[in-house]
Amino acid sequence: MRVLMEVKNLVTRFHTQEGIVHAVNDVSYTLNERETLGVVGESGSGKSVHALSIMRLIPMPPGRIENGEVLFQGRDLLKLSAEEIRSVRGAEIAMVFQDPMTSLNPVLTVGTQITEALKLHMGMNDQQADTRAAELLELVGIPDARRRLKSFPHQFSGGMRQRVMIAMALSCNPKLLIADEPTTALDVTIQAQIIELVKRLRDQLGMAMIWISHDLGVVAGLSDTVQVMYGGRIVERGPVVSVFKDTRHPYTLGLLKSLPRHDMRQGGEKLTQIEGSPPDMRITPKGCPFFARCTYRIPGKCDVEMPPLVSGEGADPEHVKACWVDVRTGAPDLAQEGAMAR
């Protein structure tokens, strides 16, 4: 596997009137070619802001990327000029957003919006661009594609608009597709259509993908690697089966336990709930951001020192987590301590 992108020590903050919001705190990971990374987290966990930081789409001010490197095929995206990053966006890294209703321009035809990128990045003329745009609409399963190019966004349903967004994202054969909650606004039967489509296209075109979602089910079915974020940090990360079946972080464990399953009888028990609310991102805790809500916490340890992101005792070496405790026993994790000592 060849490395496509390396994110190193990414820190993004927003300087607002109410204080500094620490949205992304020291996020580092590697993404391989053709790998699908699922990023899970709640609102405010930093999952979207981290993706926007990679694309340099953070509104500045109030936002600022304070630290870090994003090496995409060896080039640091954070050091590129505005001109240079524009040639990367859409061409090499494309993004699909949550709301297909607001991310399309309502006064331009769909054809105009798709061909824009083709003319800009690929240097096509009108005719070539139109032909390619029709091909793309066909690729994403929009019937009668050539005629539909002349339609406006409001003439499409929500699911169809998201297909148009995907067609636009794929127009320049990107090496990486970042999808930020692309199915959250859609109904579940339409979500299933879009996921099926994306899986097919990913395999067909050999793209790497970062799929951001709060839905553990969607991520389970789609990802090679899962990354759980909380309080602007990666708290657990690893191969999808290992993370779901050999869960090592109390937050991930809590989320999985709190989800009822529609394929199982419920037996009248109550759901296991995570107490408290998500953290205030204006305050950076000294220790673990999940400390206040954690049932495994060790006072005096967890609230004082942030645990490093390392592989737990007896876990898949690719599977890392940031927690002082071994959730299987509730005792301190020796591997974690060892990593700190080193």
Next chain:
Amino acid sequence: MTMTMTSAAREKSIKMGEPLLQVRNLKKYFPITSGLIIQRQVGAVKAVDDVSFDVFKGETLGVVGESGCGKSTTGRTVLQLYRPTSGSVVFEGEELTTMSDSDLRSRRQRMQMIFQDPYASLNPRMSVGNIVSEPIRIHKTIENKAEQQEFVEALLQKVGLNPYFVNRYPHEFSGGQRQRIGIARALALNPTFIVADEPISALDVSIQAQVVNLLEELQDELGLTYLFIAHDLSMVRHICDRVAVMYLGKIVEIGPVDEVYDNPLHPYTQALLSAVPLPDPLKERDRQRVILTGDVPSPARPPVGCNFNTRCPVAIQGVCYQEPDPPLIELSPGHWAACHRVV
């Protein structure tokens, strides 16, 4: 909080109990008008189209379906927040559809609603204490100010909020806490029946379980009956005793949750269940999905024949495209489905 009634005992009481709410042939059509000055009606959106069901005392009936299927309109029409086009709604033995507005107002003490959006459903200029006590002041159930205050504080405690918060304003609270305020307001008049319209879909995953657990505790403690409107099928299986599946304004399947989830009869229910992803990578890998093609047709122009025939993977040539929409048929005790295939 202790469980005063186990779910098994509750199931029993539901079976023996009589319906708290009876809905028969309920229709709600919204007119489509044309013309700028003289508005002529040129059609109708059949948001709820001939829906009948019972809700038994102490149970939770789930209503699921995709956006635009009429589930929220059903909830609102049951409460007479929308006056129905036709049909009957009998609540605690009284017909609501023909009742005057002033009579209805007094019945509203017994039936309340919890809304989806905890940000839009609380007045930002009212303190929490005022929001929760407003129904009490309108209905004059407690006249004494000091008693009111005491009651509100007890209510806040009951929904898991610090009573010390009475003088704070909605913007000071998180989504989950706001939803608790909405629940406290719904409980202020000691209702027997609550319509919860997507009460958890705007909340973070880690907060959803908290609110669902609270709703269940309150049900056990106060003997509440819920109409739980949702699109999250997993949560519905957990919280509901029975479930009704709606498509394009009609109920296509209704029955006890385990029956419907383990043995879905209508092809729409089957597709809906197979579309919900499971948080289990191994199961997801081997799952065979029924992927529906296309979108839900417009409720202003429903298809001829069965409503589902434009997307149905097993539609029968002829029958499903010509015969009128199939009626609900009871196929096993309490489990009804409306499909030409299952007869």
